[in-house]
Amino acid sequence: QKEVEQDPGPLSVPEGAIVSLNCTYSNSAFQYFMWYRQYSRKGPELLMYTYSSGNKEDGRFTAQVDKSSKYISLFIRDSQPSDSATYLCALTGANSKLTFGKGITLSVRP
C-alpha cells in the first residue's frame, strides 16, 4: 500500500464548477498537510497548508483534513480556466521530507 494515494485523473470540468480533489494516506505519523499546484513545465507552488483536522479557507480554495479517516481534500469553488494545472497533495511528519501524491491534472473548460 502506498503511503499517499491520490484520485487518478485527468479531470475536466466546465468553468464555474466546484472541484473536489482528494488524497488518502496510511501513515499516522503525517501531521502536516499541503496542497501544491503545478503548471506545465513549472515548479510546484504552495496553495494551502494545514496541520489540524477541519477546514481552512483561502478565497476560492478550501482544504479539509480528517485525521481519523486519514483523508484530505481540496475544494475549488467557481473554477476558472486559469485553475487548469496539476494538483499535488503533500504530507509530512517529524522528519521534514514531503511525501507527495501522484498528482491529478485538472482542466477547466471555458
Place this chain on the structure above:
Amino acid sequence: NAGVMQNPRHLVRRRGQEARLRCSPMKGHSHVYWYRQLPEEGLKFMVYLQKENIIDESGMPKERFSAEFPKEGPSILRIQQVVRGDSAAYFCASSPRYVQTETQYFGPGTRLLVL
C-alpha cells in the same frame, strides 16, 4: 525578493557523463531539499541538507548520486555516469526552519535529458 533559483533549467548529457545541478535557496532560508519527478510519477524526496550538513539522504540512490550545501554558494546535486533512467525533472525546495512551522518553496526545476 527572489524565489528559489535553479540552474541550468535544461541539461542534456550523454550516458556516462556527469550532471551538476545547482540550487540557490530563498534569502534567509538555510534548509534545502531535493526532489525528483520522473515521467508519469509524483515527486519523490531525495535528500535534505542544511548548511554543510546532510540531514536525511534516505531518498538518494546508493550509487552515483551525491549532494552538498556548502557554507558559501548554492547547493549542488551531482550525478556521476548518468544513465537514461536518470532523465527527469529535479526540483529544489527551501525553507527557513523545520517544515512543521514553515513550508517548503520550490524552484522551477532542472530538466535533465540523458541521451
